[in-house]
Amino acid sequence: MDIVSEVKKREKELIKFRREFHKMPEIGLETPETAKFIKKILEENNIEYENYINNNGVVAVIDSGKEGKCLGIRTDMDALEIKEETDLPFKSTNGYMHACGHDSHMAGVLITLLILNDNKYKFRGKVKFIFQPGEEYPGGAELMIKEGVLENPRVDAIVALHAGGIFPEVPKGKIGVKNGKLMASMDKFHIEVLGQGGHGSTPEDTIDPIPVLCDIVQGINKIKSREIPLNEHVTISVCKIQAGFNQNIIPSNGEIEGTVRTYNDEIRSYIRDRIGEIVKSYTLGNRCDYKFFYSWKYPYLENNEEITEKLRNSVKKVLGEEDLYEIESMSMAGEDMSYYLREIPGTFFTLSNLQEDKDGKTYPNHNSKFDLDENLLWKGVAVFIQFALDFLN
Incomplete structure (x- = not known):
């Protein structure tokens, strides 16, 4: 089987699918129109499927009819709450955007299928195709696993791809792979500081939450620099502060939200506890009350070395050694593919294919001007197919 030729025959269809998905971005676990499109293609080709997560996830199994292993190929379906600012003729208009490449992921997996x-x-054996919502938030992978997506048939190994420029070190057009730890855990914290508002001219009659918010942010920012060993990969970012609504009114409350990223579950617990202690000490010390919420979200993503080596060999076989790139650095970004990789062996790899705009600039994943070079999408499909044949045979 000449895999590259087979994929090239469907390249126009691959790009067409990507553009159709791009026009219909949906967020979180609610992806009904996206799922409807996928099911339509499956039905047109007489391929049976199962629904997950209230009909928003789709799973189809291709059975060779011969006894063997089962390979899982997973794609994410959801978009982001970003208003698109590209000049693409197929740009989205509903206030959301496929600004992370999930449109291309779905198109590639659909053509692979x-x-x-x-x-x-x-x-030999079976290939289970997993179309999963909620990767960006709140973690559709965990829900699909709980609903039994890795069973009946039991998945022996799983692979997935991420397009765009999520690993900037990977040169354009190359497939990036890495053994072991690749992407960080991702947690969320939310803090509410509850004071007593009043007139800006008489702060002595209020319990002002704004200085307390500032103190808490400063305290959180010191955790990494003063309490975490330098050799630990840790990021703590306060990403939202909200308080007040007028220049002469001291508000009654304010809030802070942020994220914690690490590769060490003990450090993860320590940071959670320390943020709680900082919030408690600053609020009570300044006569405020507080609410503190900490959500354990995605675990860190760790590739299985044996499966990664098999995929590495498949890339060399179908594209050539020159298209393989060994990723050296770990990313602090998170990915809920990590849930699958904690259950079964597998690997998560990348395709570097950011598209330049008319001024020669590229924009990273999660940017309102993000775009992909569609002429490179076929490479991801070719790797999926080669790996499936190699793994199952």
């Missing part, structure tokens, strides 16, 4: 369905006799 169709090609493998046409070539069932060339492999």
Whole structure:
């Protein structure tokens, strides 16, 4: 089977799918129109599927009819709450945007599914295709696992791809791979400081939450520099502060939100506890009350070395060694593919394919001007197919 030729035959369809997905961004766990489109393609090709997460997730199994292993290929479906600012003729207009490449992920996995369905006799076992909502938030992978997505048939290994420029070190057009730890855990904290508002001219009659918010932020920012060993990969970022609504009114309350990223679960627990202590000490010391919420979200993502090596060999086989890039640095970004990789062996790899705009500039994932070079999408499909054949045979 000439995999590259087979994929190239469907390249226009691959790009068409990507553009259709791009026009219909949906967020979180609510992706009904996206799921509807996927199901329509499956039905047109007489491929059975199952629904997950209130009909927002879709799973299809391609069965060779021969006994063997089961490979999972996963794609994310959701978009971001970003208003698109590209000049693309197929840009979204609903206030959301596929600003992280999930549109291309779905298109690539859908084409992979169709090609493998046409070539069932060339492999043994089964391939389970997982179309999963909620990767950006709140973590659809965990929910799908709880609903049994890795069972019946039991998935023996799983792979997924991320397009764009999430690892800037990977040169354009190359496939990035890495053994072991690749992406950080991702937690969220939310703090409410409760004071007593009043007139800005008489602060002595109020319990002003704004200085307390500032003290808490400063305290949180000192955790990494003063309490965490330098060799630990840790990021603590306060990303939202909100208080007040007028120049002469001291507000009654304010809030802070942020994220914690690390590769060490003990450090993760320590940071959670320290943020809680800082919030308590500053608020009570300044006559305020508080609410503190800490959400354990995605665990860190760790690739299985054996599966990664198999994928590495598949990349060399189908694209050539020159298209393989060994990622050296760990990212502080999070990915809920990590939930699957804690259950079964697998690997998460990347395709570097940021598209330049008319001025020659590229914009990173999660930017309102983010775009992908569609002429490179075929490479991800080729790797999926080659790996499926290699793994199952």
